[in-house]
Amino acid sequence: MDASFVKTAPIQQLLDRASGVNESGGDPRLKAIMRDVIESTMEVIVRHDVSESEFWLAMKYLADSSGEIGLIVPGIGLEHFLDLYLDAKDAEAGLTGGTPRTIEGPLYVEGAPLVEGNVNLSTDPDEGTQVLHMTGTVTGPDGEPVENAILHVWHANSKGWYSHFDPTSEQTPFNNRRRIKLGSDGRYAFHSKMPSGYSVPPQGATDQLMQALGRHGNRPAHVHFFIEAPGYRTLTTQINFGDDPFAADDFAFGTREGLLPVPSRQGDSAYIAFDFQLQRAGAAGGEEFSSRHRASAEPAAENA
Template identity: 80%
Template sequence: MDTSFVKTPQIQQLLDKAAGLQESGGNPRLKAIVRDLTEALMALIVRHDISESEFWLAMKFLGEGAGEIGLIVPGSGLEHFLDLYMDAKDAEAGRSGGTPRTIEGPLYVADAPLVEGNADLSSDPDPDAQVLHMTGTVTGPEGEPVGDAIVHVWHANSKGWYSHFDPTGEQTPFNNRRRIKLAPDGRYAFHSRMPSGYSVPPGGATDQLMQALGRHGSRPAHVHFFIEAPGYRTLTTQINFGDDPFAADDFAFGTREGLLPVPSRQGDSAYIAFDFQLQRAATAAEQGFSARSRAEAG
């Protein structure tokens, strides 16, 4: 059947009623979005002749996989699409420069300890891992140091587990997580135990989806950052280690040009020098964080 079926009066009336277009209350923007989304899904069902069983299997997958939605969204490419869309809007508005944004991922935890100076991120011993030393500066669009910035940094341990999400229960709270208050010169420095990449939970919803698509569910070793400062747009980004075998094939599409430093590995230590550049905020909202749900300790 042709997708023109969705344009018939009966279906169009159904869409209007389901979206509440005939009702005086509610949010007009949400009504328009829900109507368009539902119509697009209906057209998809017709275009691919999706059966009733296939439809309910998909609903079952989404229901049972809700706990992994933070992995399913980046694995589907949607989170990376949002970055590309925001980049395109910036370009359209004539805004350029700054460190590239990239996906946040689902494993941030709010209210990590606030520290100054050369911060030690690792609360737990990790004797099999090299010591990672990372240094650099945070500047604005004219190269001015951003001395009142706070750098949020978090990463996995050498086994690929994040504190607060570690199924072994072996990590202490906020291991490999800190907020670093910068000095007036805009320089930051921290050291920690070298993270490794990770794969999605075996047999979980994301793994099932990746296998059905003929893809893997692995990420390269990486370090996440938020950088916030008054007057500047909050930056959400991460660096992926350029010498990791999955650096060019990240299942979550987090790898971006300009975010692939190669650690200088020397004995039991590895060193990365990486500078961040912020954009000026055009609105107060750009100085904050997105409305995404995030974990909180305790």
């Protein structure tokens, strides 16, 4: 059957009623969005002749996969699409330059210790891995050092597990997680146990979907960042290690040009020098974080 079936009067009337567009109450914006979402779903059903059984199997998959939605969204490219969409909106508004944004991912935890100086992120031993040393400067669009910036940094351990989300429960709270308060020169420095890449949970919802699509669920080794500072747009980004075999084939589409430094590996240590450039906040703001739900934990005492 042709997808034009969805445009027939009975279906259009159903869409109007289902989305409440003719009702006086409710949120008009939500009504318009819901109508489009439902109509697009109907068109997919007709275009691909989705059977009743296939439809309800898909609903069961969605119900069963709620615990991995933070992996599925980047895995199907939607989180990267949001970055591309925001880039296009910035370009349309004449906002260019600065360090590229890229996906946040689902593994940030609020409440990491706020520290200064050359910071050790790793509170847990992680034997047999190198120590990563990372340094650089946070500047504004004219090259000026950004004062009073706070750099949030988090990454996995050498087994690919993040503290707070580690199923082995072996990591202490906020291992490999800190908020670093920068000085007037905008410089930062930290060291930590070298992270490794990881794969999505085997046989989990994301893995099932990736296998059904003929794709893998691997991420390269990487380090996440938020950078916030008064008068500047908050930056959400990450670096992927350019020498990782999955750097050019990240299942989550987090790899972007300009965010692929190659660590200089020397014996038991590896070094990355990476500078960040922020855009100034405009009249419409931009200093705030998105309202995404994030995990939280009680702030930990800094002893590293």
